[in-house]
Amino acid sequence: MTDEVQQPKNITISVHGNEICERLKGTGYFEDLQDAYRTAIFVALAEDLPDNLDEDPTMKPVQNKWDTDAVFRTKGNNVEAALLAVGVTPAETITRGKRLAEIGLRHLLSKMERNVDILDVIIPPFDLSA
Amino acid sequence: MKLLNLKMNDFMAYRGEHEISFEVSEASPIILFLGENGHGKSSIQHAVRWCLYGETESKKIAIPPQQLINRKASQGNPFSANPEMSVVLTWGADGKKYELSRRWTVRNSGAQGEATLRIDGGNPVPETAIPHFVNRYLARSVAHFFFFDGEVQDEFDDMVSNAKSAAFIKNEIENLLSIPVISQGVTWLKSKEHEQYEAIAKASKEDKKVSKASQALVEAEQERSVYVSEMEQSKKKFADAEARIITMEQEMRNASEVEHLISARDQLRGEKNSLKNLRNLKIEELRNVLFSNPWIPLATKLLALQESTDSRIEASRQKEVEVAKKRNELDLLTAMQRSHRCPLCGQDKATDETVALRVQELLQDLEDQTSDDVVELTTLQHHLQQAHVNSAALTEVRNLKKEIDSFGSQIALTDQALEAKIRDLDLYGIQNAQEIVMSIRALDEDKNSAENEIKDYEKKIAECDREIAVHKSVVSRGQGVDPALRKKYQSYGYLSELLGQVKVAYAQQIKNKVQNYASQTFMSIISDPKFAGLRINENYGVDLLMQDGHIDNLKSTGQGKVSTIALVSGLIKTAMTEGFILMDTPFVSLDVGHREAVCRWAASSGLYISFFMHSGEYNEEQILQYLGGKIGRVYRIQRIDSNESTVVAEQGGF
Numbered sequence: 126m127t128d129e130v131q132q133p134k135n136i137t138i139s140v141h142g143n144e145i146c147e148r149l150k151g152t153g154y155f156e157d158l159q160d161a162y163r164t165a166i167f168v169a170l171a172e173d174l175p176d177n178l179d180e181d182p183t184m185k186p187v188q189n190k191w192d193t194d195a196v197f198r199t200k201g202n203n204v205e206a207a208l209l210a211v212g213v214t215p216a217e218t219i220t221r222g223k224r225l226a227e228i229g230l231r232h233l234l235s236k237m238e239r240n241v242d243i244l245d246v247i248i249p250p251f252d253l254s255a
Numbered sequence: 256m257k258l259l260n261l262k263m264n265d266f267m268a269y270r271g272e273h274e275i276s277f278e279v280s281e282a283s284p285i286i287l288f289l290g291e292n293g294h295g296k297s298s299i300q301h302a303v304r305w306c307l308y309g310e311t312e313s314k315k316i317a318i319p320p321q322q323l324i325n326r327k328a329s330q331g332n333p334f335s336a337n338p339e340m341s342v343v344l345t346w347g348a349d350g351k352k353y354e355l356s357r358r359w360t361v362r363n364s365g366a367q368g369e370a371t372l373r374i375d376g377g378n379p380v381p382e383t384a385i386p387h388f389v390n391r392y393l394a395r396s397v398a399h400f401f402f403f404d405g406e407v408q409d410e411f412d413d414m415v416s417n418a419k420s421a422a423f424i425k426n427e428i429e430n431l432l433s434i435p436v437i438s439q440g441v442t443w444l445k446s447k448e449h450e451q452y453e454a455i456a457k458a459s460k461e462d463k464k465v466s467k468a469s470q471a472l473v474e475a476e477q478e479r480s481v482y483v484s485e486m487e488q489s490k491k492k493f494a495d496a497e498a499r500i501i502t503m504e505q506e507m508r509n510a511s512e513v514e515h516l517i518s519a520r521d522q523l524r525g526e527k528n529s530l531k532n533l534r535n536l537k538i539e540e541l542r543n544v545l546f547s548n549p550w551i552p553l554a555t556k557l558l559a560l561q562e563s564t565d566s567r568i569e570a571s572r573q574k575e576v577e578v579a580k581k582r583n584e585l586d587l588l589t590a591m592q593r594s595h596r597c598p599l600c601g602q603d604k605a606t607d608e609t610v611a612l613r614v615q616e617l618l619q620d621l622e623d624q625t626s627d628d629v630v631e632l633t634t635l636q637h638h639l640q641q642a643h644v645n646s647a648a649l650t651e652v653r654n655l656k657k658e659i660d661s662f663g664s665q666i667a668l669t670d671q672a673l674e675a676k677i678r679d680l681d682l683y684g685i686q687n688a689q690e691i692v693m694s695i696r697a698l699d700e701d702k703n704s705a706e707n708e709i710k711d712y713e714k715k716i717a718e719c720d721r722e723i724a725v726h727k728s729v730v731s732r733g734q735g736v737d738p739a740l741r742k743k744y745q746s747y748g749y750l751s752e753l754l755g756q757v758k759v760a761y762a763q764q765i766k767n768k769v770q771n772y773a774s775q776t777f778m779s780i781i782s783d784p785k786f787a788g789l790r791i792n793e794n795y796g797v798d799l800l801m802q803d804g805h806i807d808n809l810k811s812t813g814q815g816k817v818s819t820i821a822l823v824s825g826l827i828k829t830a831m832t833e834g835f836i837l838m839d840t841p842f843v844s845l846d847v848g849h850r851e852a853v854c855r856w857a858a859s860s861g862l863y864i865s866f867f868m869h870s871g872e873y874n875e876e877q878i879l880q881y882l883g884g885k886i887g888r889v890y891r892i893q894r895i896d897s898n899e900s901t902v903v904a905e906q907g908g909f
Contacts, residue, residue, distance in 0.1 A: 156543075166549070167551065171552040171553045171555075202546060202643070206638045207639075207642035210644070244660075248653060248656050
């Protein structure tokens with residue numbers, strides 16, 4: 126169904142976002158930069174972060190050009206499917222995903238700078254009321 | 256030498272005349288002087304010393320006679336214009352009785368002292384000869400060994416760290432054991448030999464061969480003396496290096512705690528590393544789970560969505576079945592209304608109002624039925640499945656996080672303990688320990704090189720000795736020399752060499768004797784089975800010989816005290832046939848067990864020992880038990896006032 130939508134072959138990431146990915150990888154909790162990037166998308170969604178960046182950070186000089194399928198559609202960690210599940214329209218999955226990732230990465234950076242353990246941010250706590 | 260009697264008159268704490276008998280039998284050789292601090296125990300020791308040497312001292316400072324005279328006698332008595340003090344000491348030695356009387360008076364012309372010594376009650380020995388007789392039995396330089404108090408302890412403690420003190424004590428011990436007398440004999444014989452040699456050289460100056468040999472002899476002797484003096488330097492270097500190594504090894508042993516700390520630190524480091532490894536393994540597992548499930552941050556929402564989607568799909572399906580049923584019923588009833596026959600059995604049925612009502616009801620129900628879009632829900636379900644949303648992944652990451660946190664806490668605790676150990680190590684100065692090791696290595700090298708030098712010098716000296724012997728033989732065979740002169744020359748040579756060898760053998764023998772006595776005493780007092788005895792080192796200092804064969808230094812004050820008692824008793828037993836010790840406050844710094852051991856040693860030591868004790872040091876019942884029937888006399892020192900004490904003999908035993 127998403128095949129019908131024209132999507133870019135590659136995705137870009139901002140220099141700042143790339144730096145944050147590097148730092149997140151340094152915590153040891155992520156396989157690679159893309160893993161951190163993917164997680165950031167869901168952090169932004171989980172935290173209901175406002176999806177209103179003034180401008181598209183990926184339009185600035187970029188650090189990486191990643192294969193879109195590798196980031197969003199890998200079998201086994203299909204980000205696009207999860208985005209569709211939470212109501213993102215097929216036409217928007219990549220553009221929205223990119224914005225969410227950049228916002229999520231900045232949020233994670235702010236947590237790291239306050240010495241918060243990243244695992245406390247990315248893993249939802251046990252529901253004590255359950 | 257055996258003390259027999261002491262009479263004091265107006266001496267220190269003792270106003271008027273006081274007499275103390277030291278006569279005891281061999282079976283009960285212990286005398287107890289019991290009195291509190293400041294009551295006059297030490298006055299008795301001062302009286303003995305002052306009588307023997309004409310002076311006494313406290314903490315190495317001489318006490319002037321005007322301070323020894325009883326205060327009441329010197330100031331408080333208006334009828335005594337000329338204050339006076341005296342002490343008479345009687346001792347026995349070599350089967351004779353010596354009575355030494357010393358008096359000190361203040362006259363108008365000034366202070367005046369006089370002394371009289373009578374042997375076996377005979378005529379007085381000339382006053383100038385008294386020191387000779389006294390020194391024969393108890394040389395002043397070694398007197399403090401016999402008047403055992405804290406002062407002696409300090410000197411022995413000093414020997415461990417101070418080479419000067421060690422040399423001083425060594426000289427004193429050698430004096431006590433008459434080694435200098437033998438050395439003087441060797442020197443005298445050598446001078447006589449040289450005298451004869453000069454006479455021979457003079458007599459045979461015509462003889463060219465002799466003259467050449469004489470010259471060579473002088474040169475060889477000069478060369479030898481240079482080697483001897485250089486060898487002494489090397490020996491000193493060796494002894495210094497050895498002493499410093501002992502001190503440093505002590506420091507290293509003190510740092511055994513450091514070793515424990517290092518081992519504890521390393522163990523903690525190991526624990527920390529293994530915890531880190533375990534934590535890293537868990538992180539790796541977590542990384543894999545996160546990699547496969549990037550939606551984890553949104554898991555709560557997605558899982559809730561999954562759950563509601565599933566249940567909504569299920570509900571929709573049930574509803575669809577329900578609607579189908581109703582549609583079937585409606586179709587049936589509508590057919591019945593149309594044909595008045597049952598569509599199932601074909602029989603005629605009257606159409607009644609009930610059917611009409613039911614049809615109406617079903618039509619209404621089907622109109623009200625609004626069902627979810629199952630297709631839409633299925634698509635959502637498909638997305639969730641594609642994203643692999645599942646609660647097991649969330650549970651797994653949560654558990655892994657819990658384990659990672661737990662390892663993190665353990666690492667933090669280990670880190671705290673590790674920091675504490677590192678702080679402790681800093682207090683001990685770990686760098687210092689490394690420096691000590693380096694210094695010990697350097698000193699070992701110095702010691703080895705000095706040892707090699709000594710061996711070289713010994714060879715060179717032996718070579719010189721051979722050369723000297725050859726030259727001497729040529730000189731002594733010279734023409735025109737009186738044979739008697741030659742014989743005398745040879746005899747002095749032989750004798751001086753013989754006495755030199757005797758001196759070395761004697762010194763070694765007495766050192767061994769002292770060491771054996773001291774070791775026996777030490778072992779009878781000390782109770783720890785790890786010790787094997789004492790070793791008297793180069794400087795007559797004392798080292799501990801351990802059961803495992805290694806040598807250790809004295810570590811505690813108690814060990815020092817017991818070793819000192821052991822060494823002093825060893826010296827006295829070696830140097831005297833009837834040795835005595837006046838031991839002032841002997842039990843300070845000893846625990847109860849060692850006090851008992853000292854008493855038991857005293858009772859069996861074969862020495863005449865007088866203990867001067869204050870009430871803090873003894874318990875009468877215990878002392879009685881420890882010393883058994885060995886107590887010959889007991890004196891109680893009682894204070895009358897601040898300027899006067901009295902000594903009372905205990906009647907009927909202790």
